Amino acid sequence: xxxxxxxxxxxxxxxxxxxxxxxxxxxxxxxxxxxxxxxxxxxxxxxxxxxxxxxxxxxxxxxxxxxxxxxxxxxxxxxxxxxxxxxxxxxxxxxxxxxxxxxxxxxxxxxxxxxxxxxxxxxxxxxxxxxxxxxxxxxxxxxxxxxxxxxxxxxxxxxxxxxxxxxxxxxxxxxxxxxxxxxxxxxxxxxxxxxxxxxxxxxxxxxxxxxxxxxxxxxxxx
Amino acid sequence: xxxxxxxxxxxxxxxxxxxxxxxxxxxxxxxxxxxxxxxxxxxxxxxxxxxxxxxxxxxxxxxxxxxxxxxxxxxxxxxxxxxxxxxxxxxxxxxxxxxxxxxxxxxxxxxxxxxxxxxxxxxxxxxxxxxxxxxxxxxxxxxxxxxxxxxxxxxxxxxxxxxxxxxxxxxxxxxxxxxxxxxxxxxxxxxxxxxxxxxxxxxxxxxxxxxxxxxxxxxxxxxxxxxxxxxxxxxxxxxxxxxxxxxxxxxxxxxxxxxxxxxxxxxxxxxxxx
Numbered sequence: 001x002x003x004x005x006x007x008x009x010x011x012x013x014x015x016x017x018x019x020x021x022x023x024x025x026x027x028x029x030x031x032x033x034x035x036x037x038x039x040x041x042x043x044x045x046x047x048x049x050x051x052x053x054x055x056x057x058x059x060x061x062x063x064x065x066x067x068x069x070x071x072x073x074x075x076x077x078x079x080x081x082x083x084x085x086x087x088x089x090x091x092x093x094x095x096x097x098x099x100x101x102x103x104x105x106x107x108x109x110x111x112x113x114x115x116x117x118x119x120x121x122x123x124x125x126x127x128x129x130x131x132x133x134x135x136x137x138x139x140x141x142x143x144x145x146x147x148x149x150x151x152x153x154x155x156x157x158x159x160x161x162x163x164x165x166x167x168x169x170x171x172x173x174x175x176x177x178x179x180x181x182x183x184x185x186x187x188x189x190x191x192x193x194x195x196x197x198x199x200x201x202x203x204x205x206x207x208x209x210x211x212x213x214x215x216x217x218x219x220x221x222x
Numbered sequence: 223x224x225x226x227x228x229x230x231x232x233x234x235x236x237x238x239x240x241x242x243x244x245x246x247x248x249x250x251x252x253x254x255x256x257x258x259x260x261x262x263x264x265x266x267x268x269x270x271x272x273x274x275x276x277x278x279x280x281x282x283x284x285x286x287x288x289x290x291x292x293x294x295x296x297x298x299x300x301x302x303x304x305x306x307x308x309x310x311x312x313x314x315x316x317x318x319x320x321x322x323x324x325x326x327x328x329x330x331x332x333x334x335x336x337x338x339x340x341x342x343x344x345x346x347x348x349x350x351x352x353x354x355x356x357x358x359x360x361x362x363x364x365x366x367x368x369x370x371x372x373x374x375x376x377x378x379x380x381x382x383x384x385x386x387x388x389x390x391x392x393x394x395x396x397x398x399x400x401x402x403x404x405x406x407x408x409x410x411x412x413x414x415x416x417x418x419x420x421x422x423x424x425x426x427x428x429x430x431x432x433x434x435x436x437x438x439x440x441x442x443x444x445x446x447x448x449x450x451x452x453x454x455x456x457x458x459x460x461x462x463x464x465x466x467x468x469x470x471x472x473x474x475x476x477x478x479x480x481x482x483x484x485x486x487x488x489x490x491x492x493x494x495x496x
Contacts, residue, residue: 043440044289047292051284052285055285056277069281076280077284077287077291079478080288081288081292081296155271155275159272162361174273175273195234199230199233203265212267213267213268
């Protein structure tokens, strides 16, 4: 299978892994095991550590799913509060990170569904502003920096045009680096469906980014 | 091997997921088909673009803000555990059912009403109705259920309130969410102060109310009735007011009695009662 699944292993883990997570037909050590155990025992600082370990990936997923920082921040907060409220149901039958992604993905899918397309124009504007904010303060090559930011905006807009279920699959796979198996666990769908959604998402993205893809091809040579 | 079959496997080809023999056949086709080769190239560029998206930096205060909200009682606390246990109490089940109905009605209320001053008055009611568990239920609906026709009207109602930035899971921030300048804690303190005064100095309380117009009086009393209902001392306030034999006392006492009877009544029902 692909090596993309390695993305879920946090190399910076400071705790000694102890809890074993069963995920399908393989056994794996959950890097969050100790923190989860401490938190369940009532250590709130362990929960804060769990937030800090996962906030980057959760926020990244939500930003790509929702398209603007404000919604992503709101839903990220709700995700972690929901985790705090329902985390006692986590049974170590998968990695804690999978559980986190599942809660975040469901929250994002529900938020997208409720907001609908009303704020499409606002999101577009915010995405452009965000791209401007992401510019380096003193770019060596302002033109290329601007081009890079514009490319990011186009890619984000193309992502937002995808149906949410396709978007979730491709964001988790291509951006967050989860494996098919992990995505299947997060979205609670069969692996075959994960693959098919990623395939359909990529095809749609390729159509949506036709101009960019062609430009890249020219720029990269044969 | 025809183009359609090759194209259906280009994703696996890109990921190196094809077995060697099949991959050789796909490569053989790609070697003589410019169209499929172009498609593979575009697909590769698309994936490269996706993977080039920069990792966004989460807000610096995300963890501390979450911990603050948890500390304020939004997480899993002893209180919420108590609420869960109470939900399973048959005596409370009926009241909760009424509350959830009220929640559904509230979320379908038009924006024009939400903007009215009475919204502030009934926001604490919603805090009772829309307990965290109810909010969670709507927020964490599985996608399959959320697309069910029966759920769509409720989601549409939540969408309307969400669009107005009024819908926030924290009942207190629901007030703050739209009425940014209103501090819910201060507002609650103010209501508590007025209720305490009604108990300690009912005549003074009534005299003050007597000086304002009828609509103004109603707008002042509405949140007090709701707050007294929540505090559980609406009956005491009503008794203190009746003891004064003030001209206004009887009518107001009846309203406080109503607050006691309907502490979880829907906003629509509360409005209808005035």
